Amino acid sequence: MILPVFCLTDPENINTAVDVNANESLQFVFRFKGISGGSLSKTLVEKLSALHHPFCLLVEWNINTPADKDGSLDKLVNAILAVSFHYKYISYEADTPFFIFDDQSGNLTDYIGLLESAFIAQGFRGIAYLIIKNERLYVNKSSRADWTGFALLKLQNDVAKTYYDLLLSPDPFSHFLVAEAASLTELGQIGNEVAAAERDLQDNLPQTYFLLSKITGMYQNQKKDMQQLKALAEKLESAAQYMTLHKLTDNEYRKKIMGIVEFYNYEYEILPLWYKKLGHLIKVLMGKRTFKSLFNDNVKKYKT
C-alpha cells in the first residue's frame, strides 16, 4: 500500500486478526482505554502475545486523577511495556515503539514524559507517538515528521474515493490512514477498497502510481537501513568491548598454545622411539591403553 493504513479495532477481535488481509502493510491498532479502563488484562496481554501481525496500541487516555495513589499508573505503564516487547509491535528503528494516543482528558502530555522514562529505563531510545485530539492530529512525535494529518476511512463513507482523492492531493505523504471498522470483516472490506483505489490509479495514471510507489519503497528502505545501522552500531560497540578483553588475553592464549606445542616437541617428540614404545607398554600395564592398539591403528586406543 502506498500510504500506511492503521486498522483500528478492539482487542476482542485479536484472535482472528490474522484472518483479515494477512498483508503486512496493513497494521493493526488495538484500542485500549488507559487508566479509567484499568490496566491491560492478563487475557489481553496473552491474546496479544499470540499475534503474528504488526500492531500497536491506541490508548484512549482518560486519566482523571493526577496523582497515582493506588499504583494503577505504574501497572498501566508496565502493561504497556509488556505489550510493546512483542516482536511484531510496531517500532521505528527497532528501539522506539510506536503509540497513538487519543487524549480525551487533555492532560496526556503531563504523563508522556513518565511513559518515555519507563521505556528508556528498559533500553529503548524513547517512544514514537501521535496524539489525536477531537479526531485531529495534535502532536506528531513519530519518525514520519512529514505527517500533518490523517484520513479516517469508514465503510459508510466512500473509502475508495477518499483514498483515491488523497493520493492525488498535492502532498499525499503528509497523511496516514486510519480505518475504523466495527468488525474484522469490515476491516477486510476496507482493505479491499483501498487496494481497488490503487489499482484504479495504476490504470488511470500509471506514472503517478509508479512515482508514489517508488517513494513508499524508499521510506521502507530507509526504515530497513536505519535498523541495520543500529544493529551494526551495537555490533561495533560489542566488538569494542570484547576487544578490550582480547588485548589483554590474546597474547596470553597464543603464548599458552605455543607453549604446549613447544613442550610437545621438546619434551616428547625428540625422545627416541624405543623409549616412547616403552612408555606405551607402561600405559597398557597401567590400564590406560588397550593392548591391541600397540599393534593395530584401527582399534580403540584409549580406555575411558
Next chain:
Amino acid sequence: MVNKRNLTCLFSHYSSSPDISDYVYFYLASLKKAGFHIIFISHSAIQPAFKEKLAGIVDNSRIFIRENKGADFGAWKWALDNKLIPGPTDYLLLANDSVFGPLHDIQSIVTEMVQDEETDVWGLTDSYHPQWHLQSYFIILNRKAFTSAAFDKVFVTDFNNLVKNDIIKNGEVLLSKLLSEAGFKLKALFPYTNFDSSTDPLFAKNPTHYYWDELIKKYHFPFIKKELITHNPENLENISDVFTLIEQQTDYPSALIKNFLIRRNEASVRQEAVVRLTIICHLYYKQSIYYFLSRIAVLKSYGAKFIFNLSNHLRSDPNILHILTQSFPDSIILATPNQGRDIGGKLACINTMLQQTDPSDYTLVIHDKLSPHTPLGIAWRDQLLRVIDGKTLPLIFRKFERENKTGIIAVAEFIQNEYNPDKDNFTCTSSAHLLHYIKEYDLKVDNYNFVAGTIFWVRTEIVQQFFTAYHPLKIRASLEKGNVLDFANGTNIHAWERVFSLIAAKYNYKISGI
C-alpha cells in the same frame, strides 16, 4: 553423459527420519542433468512416498538401504564390495548429502574436470589439515584411478567399526595420500592456496567453512556445507549473511535450506504429557541460532510452551523470524533492546510468563550462550546444554519429582560458590552489587551456590513467587545496557547471574546437579 563419457555417482545419504529432504532431490536432479548415473546408498530407512519421488531421478534398481555404519566411506566401500559400479564407467564421482547445492549448474565444472586428461582425480576443495588431501564430499576419479591398487587399498578398511575421526584419517586423507604416492595427479578446482598462502597443518583451516563466502562470491563455488549452517562449529559470524548471499548471487532456491532447518526442528516422538514445561529463552547470536533452535526443539516433544526473547537486531532478519515462527508456531516471541544481556531478556520473558493463565510445573531458563571473548565459549555452551539432552530430561524431571527440596537443576560442573564467610563477601568483581541485592531481596541464605552460565531448570512456583513480589521489569531497568563484561568491574547483570539461583534458596530449596 558429458561428451559421451560414462559418469557414475556413488551418493551416500543419511537422514535422522525416514524421509529425503528436498535439497537432496535437488542435488540428485542436478547430478542427473550433468550426466551422472546415480547409485543411491542410504544409511536410513526411506518411506515409500519418498522412495517413489526418488525413483523419478534415480533408477529404482539403484536405490539401496544399508545399516548406518561407516558414514560415507562405509557406503562407498559397500557399493564397491557389491560391485555396483557399472562396467563401462569412465569417471566415478564420490558424493554425499553434506552440502546444500549446487548453487549453480555444475555441468561446466564436470566438463572441465573430465576433459582435463592430465588430471586423474579432481576435488572441489582441498585441505592441509592434518596433511594435504582433497575433501571427500565431491571427488571425481578417472577409470585409471578408481580401478587402481592404491584405490583398492583404501577401501580394504572396515569403516563400519571406525569413529568419525578415524574414517577421515583412513578414508578421506589416506585416499589422497595413496593415490598421490601411486603417481596419480590430484587437483582441487578451488585450491586452498587461493585463500591462504600458509599451509601449516597446525593452523590450516577448513576452506568450505572459513572461506565459504569468498568461494561463492569470487569463484562461483557450487556448494555450501550443511554443517556450516546447522552447527557453525567455528562460530563464524558472517554465516548470518548466508541467505542474503545465496538469494542475491546464486540461482539456488534458499527455501530448500530453510525448509530443511524447519523440518529438523519438528518433534520426533511425542512424550507422555507428565510434566508441563515453560521454556524461557533469550536469543542474541545470529551465527549460532539455527544450531541452538535445533537443540531446544527436543523440548517440543514434551509439549513445552516457549517464550523467546530476541535481541532487537534479530527482529529485522526475516529468515530468522521465518524459521523461528515455523519451527515453534505456538511460541510467544518478544524483542527487546540489549539491556541486561541474557538476564534482561529472561526477565522480559518472565514478565510475559506471569501473564499466562496456565502455569507450568518446571521452567527452563536458557539462552544461546557463546561467550565469544573466550575460546572456551562453545565448549561451555555444549556442556551447559546437557540439561536439554534427550536422555537427561527424564532424569531431571524424575529428580524434581523425588527430591521435593530441589528447586533448581543444572549441570553439576557449573554449580559454584563464591562466598567468603570470613569477609562475608563474594570472590567476584560483582560482590558489592550482589550484597546490595541480597539485602534488597532478603536473600540471606545458608548456601550461596549458584549456576554459572544461568542455564538451568527451576520449579515454576519459585519464579512466580519471587517475581510477583519483585517486578521483573523493575529489575530489568536496573541492569546495564550492551554487552558489558565483569572482568575489570562488577555489574548488576553479573550479580543477577548469581541472584537468579539464590532465589530458590530464599524459599528453602536447593540446587542439584546432573
